[in-house]
Amino acid sequence: MDAGTKQLADILNGNRVLEVPYYQRSYVWKEEQWERLLSDMEYITSTGQDYFLGSIILKQEQTGISPYDLQTVIDGQQRFTTLALFFKSLCLKTDDLETFEGKFTVRDKKAKTRHIAIRHSRNDKRDFEKVMVLDSDCKLESDVPSNIIDAYNYFHENIDPEKVDVDVLLNHIIFIGISLQAGEDEQAIFDTINSLGVKLTTGELLKNYFFTESTRQEYEHLWMPIFEKDRELANYWDSTINSGRIKRANIDFFFNAYLCIKIQDPSIKVSAEHKVRYRRSVGLFNNYKDLINTYSIDKKDMIWDILEYAQLYHDNINPEIANGEIPGKPGIERINFLIFVLEYTTLVPYILYVLRNVSSEEERNEIFGYIESYVLRRQVCRSDNKNFSDLFGENLILNQILTIDDLRDYLENKSEEQALALPSDGMVRKGFVNSHLPNKRSLAILYLMETALREGKPHATKLYPFDTYSLEHLLPKNWQDNWPMLDGYDKDQRDDLKLCLGNLAMLPAKLNTSISNASWQTKKSGKGKSQGLLFYAADIVTMSDTLSLIAWNEKTIQIRAKWLAEKAIEIWPSYLPEDEEDAADAEDFTFINKVKRNCENHDYTKFSLNGKPATTKNQFVLDVVRAYIEKHPSVTYTELLKVFHEGLCSRGHKHKGLLLSVDAHSKWDNKYKDRRYSVKMNGGKLVSGDGVEFYVNTQWEIAYMHGIIKLAKDEGFTVNAEK
Known part of the structure; x- marks a missing residue:
């Protein structure tokens, strides 16, 4: 091993090829590093002083009768790549490609050809060579995200040829160069470099641990297709994700999860003490090595297992x-x-x-x-x-x-x-009224509820991706000027309620501050060019009925909180039997619904069928089904299920579709099932043409009546509605 200072001009001498080995990571520098390097290049040019650009480690390779000197880049890939992109852009701008070719390409005299002096690994090779062969100063496009292309474009847009001089730079960029001979232990070198602080992912460390130059074919056949097949795949594994307060590479996140699974394998019999250590994300690579060595695990067996899990991870786990x-x-x-x-x-x-x-x-x-x-x-429940x-x-x-x-x-x-x-149903009901959650979590809960409540139902507007939405406090945080309190409540109670889930809404755009803090009527309708809730939230299911309310106050916040809670219990069932506390809460919600029904905004629409007296919604639906059977006396129960399908009614764990056979009803473990279906209604049990007895759903809101009305009219029935 030899070490000493080396000029960039000495390293790239027109006869040396620097090869990035297969175990090195892709090019990862970003604008922060490009901006710093460009500033440094301008400084070197203006002062003419030597500039130290860190240490590099090159390993001599045995090239036989090769016409040039081949060396592997153990440490320095990111800097050499960036310098090549920088000098390429600079020489294009100054029409001095001859200087660039003299340093960054090598000549094969016998073949009378030139080759790029830096050979990249498979992931970056295509994009790097795309830049290196440019013959005009132009911006490049890329079909997939590419740090290589982005770096070149940054220099293309930001280099000022008046501030940087190629000859000065080549002679004043200095490295501490460490040269290794071909026979030196590559594994020991790699581990030493890592211990000295080169930041490599667990995937890169494990790749080098599992594979060597002698097993390159196994690496290309096994590892590369799963982790490094192309730039898109490499970007997936290199992407950064949040794990608690820590940001980690996606590939590290996978390897931590896999190790948690592996150490539970009963055939390995990992000790409890080792399990505690191995599950820690710190020192993950060393944990893998220790597990393999301590428990005599065959590396090839583990590789196959890792690759199967990695494919599952890639196909199913989506950080975006x-x-x-x-x-x-x-x-x-x-x-x-x-x-x-x-x-x-x-x-x-x-x-x-x-x-x-x-x-x-x-x-x-x-x-x-x-x-x-x-x-x-x-x-x-903030558990x-x-x-x-x-x-x-x-x-x-x-x-x-x-x-x-x-x-x-x-x-x-x-x-x-x-x-x-x-948590029980009763705890969930209390949570929607009492829990104060961070804004992002509250928004996420509402968003997941919205997606579930929309499932299988037509809507005027589509649901956008989660990142599109913002959280709105219906009773604003700054309520003092425009929101008088109800009698019986004090400031502390109001400030407590304004943070609960019942007061929160998801909106596809943030309201103007003047609208958000304005009175309830202005907040709904908007003012001037600023739109209000009626514009942004008209088709938001979790805002159902809210926008028709004349007032928004402590009482209505609690009403909506409990309505949301019941919807949440339907979406996220527990299968736990309701205890007395849960039942009491359910009765409390029934009372709240009665209060709500007494509000002047409640829908009292009744419907009549074929000229008969108008009835409630549940009786009307029952009458429509009966009239259909009378018109089609031979219709089977299976055929009826296709006509009166569950898509016509709201879905959830409160009921099991629009129609339910008596047999299925008797087997349904739900204490309120007689309320959910027409069991206790006069003529509530119907019979299909093939003799199946069944009941009809009684859970109806005005929003779900249009489908039933259309079906009835399509059958030639007369339908009238009255308030």
């Missing part, structure tokens, strides 16, 4: 979920929302474990739906989640919980006093 559409039904997309928007990153090991070991998509989605219920209930890491990173995997029944049993057999208990 906030920028896309979220379905209303349980599934991996909503789990991604929990992981990356609500930052429940501790879910990932168990989610990967389920993806690997549960083959049925239906079963997986049931598990994912239950996890969503569990997490969101605890979020609404302490400090033990989530143990639950999802160890306990569920160790106990091989891979069915929805086992998961329910594991979580629901804990009493409310236990740290990981599932």
Whole structure:
């Protein structure tokens, strides 16, 4: 090994090729580093002083009869790449490509050709060469994000040829150069470099640990297709995500999750002491090495296992979920929302474990739906989640919980006093009134509810990605000027209620401050060119009925909070039996609904069928179904289910569709099931043409009547409505 100062002109001498090895990371410098380098280049030119640009490590390669000197870049890739892009742009601007070619290309005299003096790894090769072969000063476009192209374009736009001189720079950029001979131990060199502070991802360290030059073919066949196939894939693994308060590379995040799964493997028998150490994200690479060496794990077996999990991770885990559409039904997309928007990153090991070991998509989605219920209930109730890491990173995997029944049993057999208990319906109801959550979490809860409530129903406007929305306090934080208090409430009570979920709304645009703090009527209608809630929130389901209220105050906040709570309980069921406290809360909500029905904004519309006296909505729907059977006496129950499908009514755990057979009703474990269907109504039991007895849904709001009315009119029935 030899060390000493070296000028850039000596390193790039027209006969040396610098090769970036396959284990090196892609080019990662950003504008902050480009701006600093450009400033430094201007300083060198103006002063003519030597400028130290850090240390580099090059390893001599045996080239045989090669016409040039080949050296591997162990340390210095980012700087050499940036300098090449900088000098290329500068020489294009000064029409001095001859100088550039003299340093950054090498000549093969025999073949009478020139080659680029810096050979990049597969990920950056195409974009780097695209820049190197330019013959005119122009901006480049890229079909996928590319730091290489971005760096060149930055220099193209910002270099001032009057402030930088190519000859001065080549002779005054200085490195501390360390030269290694071909026979020196590459693994030891790599580990030494890492210990000295070169920031490499766990993936890069493991790649070099698993593969060497002698196993390059295995690397290209196994590792490269999963982690480094192209720039898009490399960008996915290199992207930065938030894990708690720590920002980490996505690939490090994966390797931490995989290790949590691996150490629960009963065949390895990892000790409890080692499990605690290995699950820590600090020193992750060393944890892998220690696990492999301590428990004699075959490297090749682990590689195959890692690659299978990595493919599952790539195919299912989406850190950019906030920028896309979220379905209303349980599934991996909503789990991604929990992981990356609500930052429940501790879910990932168990989610990967389920993806690997549960083959049925239906079963997986049931598990994912239950996890969503569990997490969101605890979020609404502000439960302490400090033990989530143990639950999802160890306990569920160790106990091989891979069915929805086992998961329910594991979580629901804990009493409310236990740290990981599932909150009851009553606790959720209280949470919507009493809990004060950070703005992002409140917005996320409303957004997930909105997606679920919209599922399968037509809407005037589409739901945009989560990042589009902002959170609005309906009763504003600064309420003193325009919002008189109701009798019986004081300032502290109002300030408490204004922060609860019942007072919060998701809007696709932020209201103007003058509108947001104005009176309720102005806030709804807007003023001048500033639009109000009626414009932005008219099609927001979680704002249902709110915009028709004449006043917004302490009472209506609590009414909406409890309405939201009931919707949340439908979306995120617990399967726990309701206790007396829950039942009392449910009765309280029934009372609140009665209060709401007495408000002048409530819809009292009644409907008549074929000239008969007008009836309530539930009686009208029952009459429509009866009239349909009378018109089609041979219609079967299966055919009826297609006509009166569940898409015509609101969906949720309060009922099981528009029609429900007597047999299915008897097996349904729901204490309120006789209220949900026409069991106690006169003539409430109907019979299909094939003899199936059934009931009709009684849960109707005006918003869901249009489908039934259209169906009735299409059948030639006469429908009239009256207030």
